[in-house]
Amino acid sequence: MRKNLLIYAAILAGLFIFLSILDLKGDYVVEQKLWKVNRLYAEVAKDPNAVSGKTFDQLAKKYQRIINQYPKSDVVQGAYLLLGEVYLLKKDYKTAREKFESVVVKYPDNKELAAEAKARVGRSYELENKWPEALKVYRSIIKEYPLTNVGMSTPLFLAGHYKNKNDYQNAMQAYAEAIQFYRNLANQNPDTVFGFNALRFLANCYLDQNRWKEAVDVLGETLISYAHSSLLNVPRADLMIKTINMIAAFQLKDNDVAVNVYRKFIDKYPAHPLSSYLQKMIDAFTKLEQEGVQVSPQK
Amino acid sequence: MTSKKTGKQVFPLLRQSINALVVNPIILFPFLTIAFFQLVILEILYFSTRFPLVAFFGPLIRRLWGEGYLHYPFNFAVLPMLFQFAQIPIYIFVSSFLIAVAMVMIAAINNDQNINFRSACRKAFPQYVHIVLAAIISFVIFYVLSKIYGVAIWRALKIGSKSGIFFMIKMIVLRGAPYFNLLMGVVITTLFAFVLPIIVIEKKKILSALILNFKSLWRSWWFIFLVVLFPTLLYVPVLILRNNMPVIANTFFPGIKFLALILSVLFMVVIDGVVYTAITMFYLLKRENQ
Numbered sequence: 339m340r341k342n343l344l345i346y347a348a349i350l351a352g353l354f355i356f357l358s359i360l361d362l363k364g365d366y367v368v369e370q371k372l373w374k375v376n377r378l379y380a381e382v383a384k385d386p387n388a389v390s391g392k393t394f395d396q397l398a399k400k401y402q403r404i405i406n407q408y409p410k411s412d413v414v415q416g417a418y419l420l421l422g423e424v425y426l427l428k429k430d431y432k433t434a435r436e437k438f439e440s441v442v443v444k445y446p447d448n449k450e451l452a453a454e455a456k457a458r459v460g461r462s463y464e465l466e467n468k469w470p471e472a473l474k475v476y477r478s479i480i481k482e483y484p485l486t487n488v489g490m491s492t493p494l495f496l497a498g499h500y501k502n503k504n505d506y507q508n509a510m511q512a513y514a515e516a517i518q519f520y521r522n523l524a525n526q527n528p529d530t531v532f533g534f535n536a537l538r539f540l541a542n543c544y545l546d547q548n549r550w551k552e553a554v555d556v557l558g559e560t561l562i563s564y565a566h567s568s569l570l571n572v573p574r575a576d577l578m579i580k581t582i583n584m585i586a587a588f589q590l591k592d593n594d595v596a597v598n599v600y601r602k603f604i605d606k607y608p609a610h611p612l613s614s615y616l617q618k619m620i621d622a623f624t625k626l627e628q629e630g631v632q633v634s635p636q637k
Numbered sequence: 638m639t640s641k642k643t644g645k646q647v648f649p650l651l652r653q654s655i656n657a658l659v660v661n662p663i664i665l666f667p668f669l670t671i672a673f674f675q676l677v678i679l680e681i682l683y684f685s686t687r688f689p690l691v692a693f694f695g696p697l698i699r700r701l702w703g704e705g706y707l708h709y710p711f712n713f714a715v716l717p718m719l720f721q722f723a724q725i726p727i728y729i730f731v732s733s734f735l736i737a738v739a740m741v742m743i744a745a746i747n748n749d750q751n752i753n754f755r756s757a758c759r760k761a762f763p764q765y766v767h768i769v770l771a772a773i774i775s776f777v778i779f780y781v782l783s784k785i786y787g788v789a790i791w792r793a794l795k796i797g798s799k800s801g802i803f804f805m806i807k808m809i810v811l812r813g814a815p816y817f818n819l820l821m822g823v824v825i826t827t828l829f830a831f832v833l834p835i836i837v838i839e840k841k842k843i844l845s846a847l848i849l850n851f852k853s854l855w856r857s858w859w860f861i862f863l864v865v866l867f868p869t870l871l872y873v874p875v876l877i878l879r880n881n882m883p884v885i886a887n888t889f890f891p892g893i894k895f896l897a898l899i900l901s902v903l904f905m906v907v908i909d910g911v912v913y914t915a916i917t918m919f920y921l922l923k924r925e926n927q
Contacts (some may be wrong), residue, residue, distance in 0.1 A: 361687040572892035
């Protein structure tokens, strides 16, 4: 029995070693190493003011070591950004920007990553209270990377920035520019994920400004334009319908706004799976109307 | 090996079972072989998100849980679930047979016969189909009970109370899930306690084994239940450890989830060894008395 148990143990150990060796240079090992350093980063990020400069340098060194060790790994791309973040925490904004900009140079084909790196350059200027420089970077992101997640969210981010600062005039202008940007993008990229996301951002622009009727119109347009697209999945459609209902019932106090959108959808796609659901919505609104029930928001 | 003194006393029977394992460690070998198979599967699953196994497991994990679970440390979140799935065929086709082999060994030792693992396998093998059928029946019942408990969990999730009796019920149902599962395992092991000894010792077919099992179980139900329950309670610390795994893994390192699974496999070797030895010894004693 002892001999057999030794054979079992040897097989288990051998298999473990064999499979470990096969993936010695794989991304998994990089992920493991990065996770450990990221944990340290999270600790430092909790209260950067309480951390000595030496700790920042050690952390940066750890990221740099992983980058040097696995230069071809895809996972390392994220490590570059985190390396820049370490210098942001250290308030060494110049070095942080150098690190972020090196990502743009190193991975010019990865638009999403480059846009993300540029956004962080913009943030570094913001942290340094250099808004004009930050604005310049953000505008370049909109121009150079309009079809990335960062590029698409930046116009709304800029408008939100001014709104939060109570800078009414600039906020109005930024919203107007954002609306124009998203409208153009939606028109230029119909039936694509970019067009779909552009419409969602457009609706958010109107919602941010309490322009309820226009927001409902855009949400209705999205439902109708992307009715047969996989982009309009159940959770997204549900969220849009709920938003339309809320706006109609509570903000506009005009149920017909929602009913009209749903009627338009049913007329265009009578056999669509959503149509029966929307018909139920119409029936519910009609019943509320007949009974004279005024719906108030949940507390 | 069996002593009439133990009669229907739980602890003396369990003590005798442990003594039998210490004196005849060969009985543990089938259980260690089960653990070996489980650990091989666990190792393969541990490496399932890495080259070259990711080529096979990647699409499956991506489809069931999403891309994120192919990467460290989220791969450890799906490892226990994957291992649980993999244990079903292991239990039905391998573990049940090896438990039966252990029972053959106990019966042979009880009759003062010389036995080794290979000859015990040879003796049990002709009954393989019936052993597998018995395993399938007990698994199906376990599955049905789990589904019923799943409905209870679904209902509990709908309870909106933040305090009071309903909140207490909700928390018991939700937090108690692993312990209820353990209890279900104990009940099902008790329910089919004598099926395997009857199949391999008496050479009966599955149907008559089931009938004889329920006959033997008549008036012994609570006794067998306690015989199964007490050693199984050893598993509770492992369950507590596994329930608190998110916190523990966050404090130490995510790979600790893998170590916890190894620990649970090793615990089960001891528990199964004691439980099935005790059940077989009690069955042999009952048979001698009759």
